[in-house]
Amino acid sequence: xxxxxxxxxxxxxxxxxxxxxxxxxxxxxxxxxxxxxxxxxxxxxxxxxxxxxxxxxxxxxxxxxxxxxxxxxxxxxxxxxxxxxxxxxxxxxxxxxxxxxxxxxxxxxxxxxxxxxxxxxxxxxxxxxxxxxxxxxxxxxxxxxxxxxxxxxxxxxxxxxxxxxxxxxxxxxxxxxxxxxxxxxxxxxxxxxxxxxxxxxxxxxxxxxxxxxxxxxxxxxxxxxxxxxxxxxxxxxxxxxxxxxxxxxxxxxxxxxxxxxxxxxxxxxxxxxxxxxxxxxxxxxxxxxxxxxxxxxxxxxxxxxxxxxxxxxxxxxxxxxxxxxxxxxxxxxxxxxxxxxxxxxxxxxxxxxxxxxxxxxxxxxxxxxxxxxxxxxxxxxxxxxxxxxxxxxxxxxxxxxxxxxxxxxxxxxxxxxxxxxxxxxxxxxxxxxxxxxxxxxxxxxxxxxxxxxxxxxxxxxxxx
Amino acid sequence: xxxxxxxxxxxxxxxxxxxxxxxxxxxxxxxxxxxxxxxxxxxxxxxxxxxxxxxxxxxxxxxxxxxxxxxxxxxxxxxxxxxxxxxxxxxxxxxxxxxxxxxxxxxxxxxxxxxx
Numbered sequence: 093x094x095x096x097x098x099x100x101x102x103x104x105x106x107x108x109x110x111x112x113x114x115x116x117x118x119x120x121x122x123x124x125x126x127x128x129x130x131x132x133x134x135x136x137x138x139x140x141x142x143x144x145x146x147x148x149x150x151x152x153x154x155x156x157x158x159x160x161x162x163x164x165x166x167x168x169x170x171x172x173x174x175x176x177x178x179x180x181x182x183x184x185x186x187x188x189x190x191x192x193x194x195x196x197x198x199x200x201x202x203x204x205x206x207x208x209x210x211x212x213x214x215x216x217x218x219x220x221x222x223x224x225x226x227x228x229x230x231x232x233x234x235x236x237x238x239x240x241x242x243x244x245x246x247x248x249x250x251x252x253x254x255x256x257x258x259x260x261x262x263x264x265x266x267x268x269x270x271x272x273x274x275x276x277x278x279x280x281x282x283x284x285x286x287x288x289x290x291x292x293x294x295x296x297x298x299x300x301x302x303x304x305x306x307x308x309x310x311x312x313x314x315x316x317x318x319x320x321x322x323x324x325x326x327x328x329x330x331x332x333x334x335x336x337x338x339x340x341x342x343x344x345x346x347x348x349x350x351x352x353x354x355x356x357x358x359x360x361x362x363x364x365x366x367x368x369x370x371x372x373x374x375x376x377x378x379x380x381x382x383x384x385x386x387x388x389x390x391x392x393x394x395x396x397x398x399x400x401x402x403x404x405x406x407x408x409x410x411x412x413x414x415x416x417x418x419x420x421x422x423x424x425x426x427x428x429x430x431x432x433x434x435x436x437x438x439x440x441x442x443x444x445x446x447x448x449x450x451x452x453x454x455x456x457x458x459x460x461x462x463x464x465x466x467x468x469x470x471x472x473x474x475x476x477x478x479x480x481x482x483x484x485x486x487x488x489x490x491x492x493x494x495x496x497x498x499x500x501x502x503x504x505x506x507x508x509x510x511x512x513x514x515x516x517x518x519x520x521x522x523x524x525x526x527x528x529x530x531x532x533x534x535x536x537x538x539x540x541x542x543x544x545x546x547x548x549x550x551x552x553x554x555x556x
Numbered sequence: 557x558x559x560x561x562x563x564x565x566x567x568x569x570x571x572x573x574x575x576x577x578x579x580x581x582x583x584x585x586x587x588x589x590x591x592x593x594x595x596x597x598x599x600x601x602x603x604x605x606x607x608x609x610x611x612x613x614x615x616x617x618x619x620x621x622x623x624x625x626x627x628x629x630x631x632x633x634x635x636x637x638x639x640x641x642x643x644x645x646x647x648x649x650x651x652x653x654x655x656x657x658x659x660x661x662x663x664x665x666x667x668x669x670x671x672x
Contacts, residue, residue: 227640233644244654250655271604
């Protein structure tokens, strides 16, 4: 394949640069701003493919910024999982942006925030520096606050305020964790921290670990810290909720993976992650069962899925990590599809066969029905648990799957949403493209399996 | 090292963070919540600056008069964190104003932000 060596920094720099150039474009021509934004997102998606193939070829790609050698300067380190997620986030952000295309009042601010959040979510998955990760977290969070409030209703402001409060507490805790680590080790570079973390006293290590889990957990929707999720997703427009699911939350779960595998690995950390994951899964799924509002139901279901991903990460074995990658990809694709479709899914497949079938595929994949990626994720996870004799956890996961099947069946057969609302053509295109991607992964799971297997090996070896 | 000197600073910053957390969890008034968040931020920033402190140290600019330099990295971190904190506060206030325009009140509903 013809390719050029994409420096990872371009993936962050391009959309940042073009986002701040957007006011000029808007000044010149108000109509062209959406084509401009779409062009930038497509460009970034193409760059992320090149980066993905480069990583598959060469292994981990490093890039030092600003001329200082690590551990002093900022280092970008793109591993297998990072490149998969960069590709996922940028592709899906592009597809999702198409759903905004028919909006009459296409505002400048919205496009800028969209590009900023895409850039910084990508930044989280390619960085190799703790403080740099914090800054990208903050850009993601600030952009998301704006996007969530952009609908302009009482509920959307309420959701945004909740997210701001929890997000700010989270960022204070990330800073505390960084301060603890820096106070002992005088470094912020991931590799340097990982190499010398064992010299820290155990209390300090635990403190740093707890602070960072609390801080990142807000973004990654982990149990005690995800109080903002239902309100924010319910208040926001369905397309913004879809974007939040595919971008920032995936970056958050990557940061958690980075934390428990490479930054501060110790066995109690894995157990803590397992317990938190199980709690997140059960509480999310059971809360989803009671919801009347479909977006709120999807938000709780999203929490449950994040718990499942966290369980898969906490098992720290090859197969469980492959399961985690499948679950992450499945959740990003299927849940953003369902959020997009949640505005009007009136009465099943017959009314609108193509959209109905697409939404059906999405729901099947989330529940974990055979050919779809959600099934492969849960299957590998259960195989690994059976291997380790974790029968209780298997029963928890199967119980959660049954609960999931119940409320998704209710969603599919009773229909939801407002019948008078019709989906815009852009939304239809986005829904169908996401369903096609799900089917492609269902038909050719090895397309995902091979990179996922590489990612698992790299993570277990302490790499990014 | 100089950790004994830092004990008062630890106490102050822990107190600020605790007051901030308490305020966020107990208040329903959005402005009070935003102020509490600011207190938390300040507490954390004080802690980070203290990490790089050395008695008698000065800014790391070489001019021959000083031998002891404080660690510049925490100061750079705090500068970034302050900027981020200011922008988040501004955004929160803007959203609070919009919330007030929509609802006519500055109080969140009865459970506050911690409703799950």
